[in-house]
Amino acid sequence: MDRVTHLASKKAAVIFTKSSCCMCHSIKTLFYELGASPEIHEVDQDADMEKALQRLGCNPAIPAVFIGGKYVGSARDVISLHVDGSLKQKLIEAKAIWF
Amino acid sequence: MKLTQLEQELQRARQQGIFISSSGEQSQSMSGNGALAFDVEYGRWLEDHNRRINELKGAVSNHAGDGELRIIVDSVVAHYEDIFRIKADAAKADVFHVLSGMWKTPAERCFLWLGGFRSSEILKLLITQLEPLTEQQLLAIGNLQQSSQQAEDALSQGMEALQQSLAETIAGSLGSSNSSGNVANYMGQMAMAMGKLGTLEGFIRQADNLRQQTLQQMHRILTTRQSARALIAINDYSSRLRALSSLWLARPRE
Numbered sequence: 001m002d003r004v005t006h007l008a009s010k011k012a013a014v015i016f017t018k019s020s021c022c023m024c025h026s027i028k029t030l031f032y033e034l035g036a037s038p039e040i041h042e043v044d045q046d047a048d049m050e051k052a053l054q055r056l057g058c059n060p061a062i063p064a065v066f067i068g069g070k071y072v073g074s075a076r077d078v079i080s081l082h083v084d085g086s087l088k089q090k091l092i093e094a095k096a097i098w099f
Numbered sequence: 100m101k102l103t104q105l106e107q108e109l110q111r112a113r114q115q116g117i118f119i120s121s122s123g124e125q126s127q128s129m130s131g132n133g134a135l136a137f138d139v140e141y142g143r144w145l146e147d148h149n150r151r152i153n154e155l156k157g158a159v160s161n162h163a164g165d166g167e168l169r170i171i172v173d174s175v176v177a178h179y180e181d182i183f184r185i186k187a188d189a190a191k192a193d194v195f196h197v198l199s200g201m202w203k204t205p206a207e208r209c210f211l212w213l214g215g216f217r218s219s220e221i222l223k224l225l226i227t228q229l230e231p232l233t234e235q236q237l238l239a240i241g242n243l244q245q246s247s248q249q250a251e252d253a254l255s256q257g258m259e260a261l262q263q264s265l266a267e268t269i270a271g272s273l274g275s276s277n278s279s280g281n282v283a284n285y286m287g288q289m290a291m292a293m294g295k296l297g298t299l300e301g302f303i304r305q306a307d308n309l310r311q312q313t314l315q316q317m318h319r320i321l322t323t324r325q326s327a328r329a330l331i332a333i334n335d336y337s338s339r340l341r342a343l344s345s346l347w348l349a350r351p352r353e
Contacts, residue, residue: 020264021298022257022258022260022261022264022295022298022302023257023298023301023302023305024257025256025257025260026253026254026256026257026302026305027253029252029253029256029257030249030250030253033249033252033253034249075301075305076304076305076308079250079305079308079309079312080308080312082246082249082250083243083246083247083250083309083312083313083316084312084316084319085242085246
């Protein structure tokens with residue numbers, strides 16, 4: 001199993017970010033606001049990880065959000081899912097949050 | 100190469116229109132044309148939008164059936180897609196113009212958030228204008244308002260982080276002149292700052308994505324008739340703001 005998939009399956013909510021990426025900051029904030037404690041992996045120094053994310057089809061590669069081990073999307077997808085209520089639903093199903 | 104010489108070179112390059120104008124001068128910079136083109140396109144879209152809303156108002160006052168109403172409502176919602184596409188192109192050409200809100204009237208600019216309206220505010224308005232709503236609808240609209248508020252807060256915090264990061268980068272480029280190390284530092288920090296400015300477009304894109312998604316979700320929650328009333332209410336509210344702007348601009352001064 002490749003490193004990304006392995007890391008993504010270890011916690012209910014996992015986000016791959018870069019410390020320089022302010023949109024990543026927004027997505028992390030949204031998760032915190034929902035009461036989730038996502039596992040954050042910064043890939044600033046890890047070009048291989050970033051390439052692995054691209055190979056998995058993550059576009060853009062950063063931020064890459066995984067819930068319950070499955071790729072949910074980048075910033076655009078997360079915001080869309082949040083608006084129609086599915087983001088919260090997915091977090092509850094993955095037991096990342098309780099209500 | 101002295102720092103002052105570098106500054107002079109930059110100045111010369113700016114005058115030749117190679118760099119996007121920092122002071123917003125419209126005459127020489129590429130960004131000036133992008134801004135003007137967008138203002139014209141937006142004006143055209145708004146006229147078109149007002150025309151459609153008038154058609155909707157006519158249908159409502161003539162007691163049109165749900166079928167006919169749905170056709171007009173769907174066309175208004177589809178037309179909203181156009182402005183988001185136009186804004187996306189405009190943000191690519193001149194993100195600072197879109198952010199400035201200079202393409203809107205003054206009173207509208209009071210409420211500007213990341214280059215447009217706040218979905219959460221629109222929903223607050225609609226809850227008062229759309230009674231009666233079923234229990235289920237009230238809950239859904241309430242959830243939608245909360246979600247849009249949360250997303251707005253998240254994006255705002257990202258923007259604050261960007262501003263902080265940019266300030267630190269510029270501060271990091273300060274230092275005494277006349278040492279080659281400092282020139283390299285200056286160039287490096289400027290390149291980093293340029294990179295950060297480049298991410299602004301992404302924030303506008305996500306803010307518009309939020310607006311688009313919220314409008315669509317609202318449309319799903321409401322009946323056709325309620326959607327019609329909602330679109331009319333939003334338009335009336337914006338028209339009031341624009342009228343207020345005209346009054347303000349024409350006010351007598353001492």
